[in-house]
Amino acid sequence: MKSCRYGAAMLASLLLAASSAPAAPPPAETFFSDPDIGEALLSPSGKRLALTSAKGAKRVGLVVLDLAPGNQITRVVQSTSSDVVNVRWVNEDRLVFSLTDLGEASGSHRQAPGLFAVNADGSRMRMLVRRTSNFITTDGSNTDALRWNHRLMMIPDPRAGETNEQILLAEMGQVQGAYVESPVWLNVSTGSTRAYTAAAPSNSFHWVVDNHGDVRATLTMQKDRVQAHWLPPGKTGWVQLFDTPVLEQPFQPVGVADDGSLYVTHVPKESPYRVLTRYDSQAGAPIDPPLVRAPGFDFNGQLIQEGGVVLGVRTTADSEATVWLDERMKRFQAQVDKLLPGKLNSIGCRRCGQPDMIAVVRSYNDHDPGKLWLYQGQPAEGENRWRALGRVREAVEPAQMSGLDMQTIKARDGRELPVWVTRPDNAKGPLPAVVLVHGGPWMRGVAWEWNSWAQFLASRGYVVIEPEFRGSTGYGEAHYRAGFKQWGQAMQDDVTDALRWAQQQGLASDKACIMGASYGGYATLMGLAKDPDLYRCGVAWVAVSDLELLVQGAWWVPDDGSLARRLTLPELVGDAKQDAAMLAANSPVKLAARMKAPLLLAYGEEDQRVPLTHGKRMRDALVAAGHPPEWLTYPGEAHGFTKFDNRIDFAHRVEAFLARHLPPTAP
Known part of the structure; x- marks a missing residue:
């Protein structure tokens, strides 16, 4: 028999080697699971706290914490088949909430149960709005629940000496293909409704109400134009404030205070950035100087009110900021x-x-x-x-997460371009890069906070580059409008310029891949076609691939874009007839022969924002060009992957795909 013994020096060296080995990065579940604490809302008196959480259960439930001594905790709602979201206090003893199925694929035909009310002790649960025909409440009846086309608009403050039992709902409908809403009051204890009797302009799709639920301003649509109306304090007649095309609205009403002040956002003549101010009824225009401005950023936030008094404003610049008045x-x-x-x-x-x-x-x-x-x-x-x-x-x-930094660089034509960089804190030298392009595209991509995809990729040893390309919102009106009719052109050049800048700065190596969803998926496809030598691979999911299909549609491809095609897409993307050549030149399905790099292409099979047809046409074009993609679809999913198992599966597939084609630096 042969024995083996280690000396102290040998054992010490083995222990040292083991301790210096790099720790495995956190699993995908760390980044893509539902949060342990979701919503947290104080009751009107501040004596109770409502929390949503899935801790200790398989579904997100509703818990109420009594803040009095003893801190009694009551699990108010815990379903075995649905999750609690959008919790609001109606009064000190009663709450409303929605039930949805966070574990169900996003495009599933099996809809969530709907809007409910319940007491803080878990008693008297009642369905208010029904989104399925077969869901039964705890008392065995749901016959008086409203139909699915009602959404919660607001919960009013109680009048002096009263306990509030009412919530204001919006009943949604369509007029000439446009969505409109009609307010209706609902009693959360009895389920009874009453009509909203205050006169208001017809065809309204956006309502601004005071803290008691009285409508003070509204946006309407007539003949494909938007009108703003206001009911001045002490008046009974509505005043029209403007009548413009959809993309030319001079300001947006966002709130009203008990003193009658109407708050609006607009872009002043002397500034490129959207600000918050009050509306001057005498001058018929927003007041100057503004109440809140964020230099370098558009105002994007909401009023903080209590009892109808505006206490402050919460907005987002590079990060969330609160301006207390x-x-x-x-x-x-x-x-x-x-x-x-x-x-x-x-x-x-x-x-x-x-x-x-x-x-x-x-x-x-x-x-x-x-x-x-x-x-x-x-x-x-x-x-x-x-x-x-x-x-x-x-x-x-x-301590295992990575730092996020925003830089402003110059694009090739001199335009200032915000770029976000997520990079492991202990990284030395250039890292393989993943260019992560946000969707929309008419939205803001990033704010300074913890972000799941960027942190996941950085934990795998990549530097993540996220450009706020022209067309993105939040960085000034000029930056937004510079993206009009620039899909695949200047918008795509911005993505390329962000990566080249990161390489010049020594943040990124010459090895890179590009990825994104929706418009970000489109930019991924165009990046592989327009700059084939720049990227080693691409990951595109729910990606637009056919610009003609996007702007023109097809009767045999159901989607949700009919209103946008009529009102905004001709100006934002291009006119199907007048800009046909430009659209064809920047449509990925027509550029498949240029795409040489490996591609992971993923779609939801029930997506009506970017239908599966986009994916199939892109896949078939790549196969015909001799470059078949790695093809992936998820049954039941729509425009994004919401089912937990699908989220984790997709993250694992992306990680493995990148590891094959873009070997990461050890995190």
Whole structure:
């Protein structure tokens, strides 16, 4: 028999080797699972806190925490087949919420149950809006529930001496192919409805109401034009504020206060960026100077009100920011930021600024999805003012995450171009790059916070480049309009310029792949066709591939784009007839012969935003060109993969695909 013994020196060297081996990156579930804490809302008095969470269960449920001494926790709603979302307090004892199936594919024909009301102790659960024909409430009846085409608009503040039992719904319909909405009141205890009796212009699709639910402004559509109407304080007649084409609206009404002030956003003549201000009824125009501006960024946010009083404004610049107009809340925000440094601290409160204020703070940054803290201005005897409630994603270790930075670079034509870079903190030298292109494209891609896809890719050893190419919103009107009719052209050049800049800066190596969804998928396909030597591979999912099909449609391909084709796509993308040559020159299905790099192409089989036909045509064109893609479809999914198993499966496939064609640097 042969024996083997290790000396102390040998054992020490083996232990040292083991300790220096790189740790495995976090699994995909860390990045793409549902959060441990979703919503957190204080009751009107601040004595209770409603939370949504799936901890200890297979579905997201509703939990109510009593903030009085003893901190009793009640699991109010826990379904075995549905998840709780969009929770709101109606009064101190009753809540409304929606049930949906987060585990079901996004395009499934089996719809979620609908809108419900329940007491804070879990009793008297009642269906208010029905989205299936066979769902039965706990009392065995759902015959009086409203049809699926009702959505929650707002919950009013109670009148003096009253307990609120009413919520305001919007009944959705169509007029001449355009969506319109009609308000209706619903009692959450009895299920009874009453008509909204206040006169308002017809064909309204957007309502601005005060904190009691009285309509004060509305947007309507007539003959493919948008009109804004306002009901001035103390008046009974509506005033039309403008009548314009859809893309030429001079301002947007966003809120109204109890003092009658109408708040609007607009782009002033002397500034390229959208600001928030009040509307001047005498001058018939937005007031100058604005109430809130974010230099370098468009205003994008909402009013923070309590009891009809505007306390502040929450908006997004490079990150979320809160502008408090109330001096007491300004001081409290400063105290919180000092207590929780290096974090963005978002405050929700009751009796805001008062000595007995109750507040919930979400404290987060680019490495950390966040932690919730409870503040009680006058805590019970023996309790601290501050208490930790829990982490948003317990599996995420902030020390394992990567930093996110925004740079402003010059595109080839001199236009300023925002570019976001996610890069492992301990990285040295250039890394293989993944260019991640956002969808839309008329939206903003990134803000300074924890982002699942970018963090997942960075954890695998890549530097992630995310350009806010022209056409993106949030960076000024000129930047947005510079993207008109530039699909595959200047918009695509911006994507290329962002990668070349990162390579010149030593952040990215000469090895890169490109990926994205929807428009980002289109940009992926065009990147492989337009710059075939720049990318080693591409990943495109739910991707637009045929511009003619996008702007013109086909009767045999069902989709949801008919209204956009009539009102916006001719100007944003191109006219099917007048711009036919330009559209053909920038349509990926016609450029398959140029695409040499390996491609992962994935679609949802029930997508009506970008129908599966786009994918099939692209796949067939690549096969004919001798470059078949790696083809993947998910049954039941629509424009995005929402089922948990599909999210994780797709992440694993992307990781393996990139590892084959773009070997990562060890994270």
